[in-house]
Amino acid sequence: MTERRTPLRLAGASLMAAPVVSRAQSGPWPNRPVRVVVPFATGGGTDITMRLLAPKLAEILGQPIVIENRPGGGSTVGTDFVAKSAPDGYTFVLATLSSTGIAASLYANLPYDPAKDLAAVAPTVFIPIALAITRHGWDVRTLPEFIAALKAKPGGYSYGSSGIGTTGHIASANFLRVVGARAEHVPYRGGGQSFTALVAGETQFTHDIPSLLRGFHEAGTARVLFTNQPERWRLLPEVPTAAELGLPDYKAYSWYGIFGPAGVPRPVVERFAAAIDQALADAAITARLEELNTPAMRGWDPERFARYVVEEVETWAPLVKASGARVE
Template sequence: MTKHLLSRRSFAALAVAAPTILPARSWAQATGRWPDRPIRMVVPFGTGGGTDVVMRLLAPKLSAILGQSVVVENRPGAGSTLGTDYVAKSAPDGYTLVLATLSSTGVAAGLYRNLPYDPVRDLTAVAPTNFVPICHSVTTTGLKVRDTADWIAQLKASPGKYSYGSSGIGSTGHLASANFLQRVGAEAVHVPYRGAGQVFTAMVAGEVQFNSDIPSFMLPFQREGQVKTLFVATDDRSPLMPEVPTAAEVGLPGYKAYSWYGIFGPAGMAQPVVARLAEAIDQALADPLISQRLEEMGTPAMRGYTPARFAQYVKDEIDVWVPIVKASGASVD
């Protein structure tokens, strides 16, 4: 991943022109009164993780904007591909959607030999929600690590002794840790869980020694001295952890890890429904309380994307990440 690619997705560059807004009567005529019943929003990860938190933050506002309940349903498994595939195979009526991620699209396309859906062909890209930086942390339970150099030395001295957790095979956290190990020439055991909440519990208990996840999720554990964050895998230091160096500062130039979340539906959704939904998502992200909460999490909103622009963004990400995943050697049958 080059600095250009990451800076292209930098926080300031995420604000662009907003989607075209049609008059209320035109919307009603074009969408046939959509929505006229509750909307189901699938989160393809377990409870307690970033996608779950973000979707439950957005759901009440979307419900108010659209005039129908937005019901969040967790369907974890297979690194987010199980829930994403469920939506890909659902009726394209605008009532079953998924908050997918980079791991559900660009990573999955390179990781799974038999991915049951095509991220471009079988999904309708509606709108992104937020950009997600990643940091690398180790437990302090039964482990003493001074800094990144010391940690790399320990990993190399004991191949396979240590383990790392993630929200599942193919998740962003899995790939971020796997790429870190490959880059430093070390080996460790991957332990997949059904959600980030389980990973944090295992980290604090010392059942796994490290993982890669969102800085804001690590921050409470770091404050309590339960984990030690060694670096953030972004160009700049996280405002949430200004004392934590970047990957480049600890001797890992070029190493990047990030994700993003976005709402998708099955292929074949009516264009007026897609446009209305994208407008509602953008409106929800503009809410000051939601925007502030996302900033507090260190995962800024990605506002102003038309469905067409988001679809191109997803295609570009697939082109970037499939080669990275294949180069990592990670694969799933």
């Protein structure tokens, strides 16, 4: 597997971190580059988010943030790598709902326990999910037409995702369960490949981040049928919400958060959590996140985030079971 590392170094003056001493080092933390694993391929939502935050985090902490993409296993490969890394405060992961709350129930033999083997640091952004359909050789325009097409050809259509067990996979599986239809799942190694397949008509639909689907919608190569958020997105005002279309209880969302391996010194966790919250408060980052339709999750301490992860495991267990998705 090819690893991609991108060091993001300081630009201009930096704010040095407050003294935090780890058991595995002498001197304040961090005193060398901090690695953050992104468990997906480049170009997806997690990658975009981490590359947006990394320069500001480097400025705040006074050390480069090295981003390392380790895709595979629906984000579990990179997450497991971090769970088994030394808890010295220099290896973290930008994990997601799919890596934690969903994976706990989806995988028969998940190699890590999201609540026990990962140290929750801080969430970063909340992710609404949208449903998009291909326009390649397909003149389906509305949700009722789409559902009718699926039911008219049970199992004859397919949907793509950025991997088995990802939020897009489970969102699509649950959508099919809710509307009483069947389709085949085609997992890819990232959102980019999934979008390419959708545009080419190799798959007929996908669930993913609205901001990533917007360009295809506006170009006419795909059609976003709805977004799953409280109100219509201002950049796609013509697209209704799931609730408007009669799906008020349909769950389709994600979130991204920073975790380290269990055992990371508590002062390091608290310092990194404070730096993440500070970065999310930056005006330029806030504006970009609003443009991406991925609001910042600010004001969380590590304890609250750890409790949230446990709650998400409990919330998604029955949904994963009902979807019929399972990885042995």
